[in-house]
Amino acid sequence: MLMARRKVSNPLALAVLGLLQEQSMHPYEMASTLRERHKDGSFKVNSGSLYDTVEALVRHGWIEPVETARDGRRPERTVYAPTELGQAEFVRWVDELVRTPIAEYPKFLAAVSYLGALGPDGAADALTERAGHLVQRIEQTQAVLDETVGSGAVPRLFMIEVECALHAWQAELDWTRRTVAEIGDGRLAWPRVERTEQGWTWSAADDGNGSER
Amino acid sequence: MLMARRKVSNPLALAVLGLLQEQSMHPYEMASTLRERHKDGSFKVNSGSLYDTVEALVRHGWIEPVETARDGRRPERTVYAPTELGQAEFVRWVDELVRTPIAEYPKFLAAVSYLGALGPDGAADALTERAGHLVQRIEQTQAVLDETVGSGAVPRLFMIEVECALHAWQAELDWTRRTVAEIGDGRLAWPRVERTEQGWTWSAADDGNGSER
DNA sequence: CGAGATATAGTCGGTTCCGACTATTAGGGA
């Protein structure tokens, strides 16, 4: 069996489906609407991927073209609307994504796995710079939230994912700062690694005890 | 200009480079070593991607084959070692990844963007189930940490990324529980959306005031 | 009023990524 193995998995497809719940649109309009509503922090909106995604949704019968209009002599725009299947699957998909956490692999985690390679000073320096960037990002995002939800222009529920992201970044910032502090006062020890015939040996920087792996 | 546009970007390449800092290996051994050391929570270790990644690293001159051994009549294994360039770039890459946060798009964020589609009860239910899964994941991961670092078998620095992940999951769990609570007591209102000729109108569930977007 | 900038709308080709599959060998209980 080689066709339609699993559903469309790109989250951008979820965004498309979500927008089409409200109103029929052509792809370019989807992209600009997502940007207007600041949903481009939750979905990677790339024009190439967008058109691919729309085609995939058509193939799966979740959406369908309803109109092919042209304005003046601009290129033709194909307008899409969800099918009944698409409307049902949208809700099921959101439910599944919320209900079941899946493994993800943020690049920061990958980098932190090899934090040792930077040495204590290098690591503290890099983490400190990251903390600064995170502060900026958090402030900017908070400002957007204040302008929209804070002023009553948009109901809070419609931007709840921004609060979620903000919470996650704040947690990352806390961890980053805490780790800088722990490097500074030696609570996070930097073992010295040596190669021996037995394998690897490390000695703790503070007490000189060695262990083997 | 169409070749070698940017560096290898798959984090798995970082893992490969990291392992080869210690010791020459063949790809299969990389995969099993990563699993042994519980690094497979930070890197998506997929055999297909692994072989592609190793080839890409060779193309860029970051690693090179050093030996082609065969054991008994098993298929030949090609053993790789980093070049000097690869050793230098490894550190630079870790530094860059730690220093500069980049935009990422976790699927949970995508789903939360459309939390409204589940309705207050559906959303609370789904979030509650997620919280349960997160608790399990956190407990299991904590247990692994206790067995390894807790028992002194491995220095803390070598599993620091596990602490980082744990911190992030805990934050997600906190947000999830808080949101369930806010749905429950009405602090997170569910506006009723209606379509009008003007566009969209929503009325707050609690006070009946409408606003326009 | 002309020129450059920006907005509109989308195409295209190449790389990356992944899951499913293949094939051989070692281990271990009936």
Added chain:
DNA sequence: TCCCTAATAGTCGGAACCGACTATATCTCG
């Protein structure tokens, strides 16, 4: 000793993804 399973080692085809590019239309500012 024989079969079944697990471990070893990797291949392959297709889907997803992305960035760079094209082309027209409108805006704007000296």
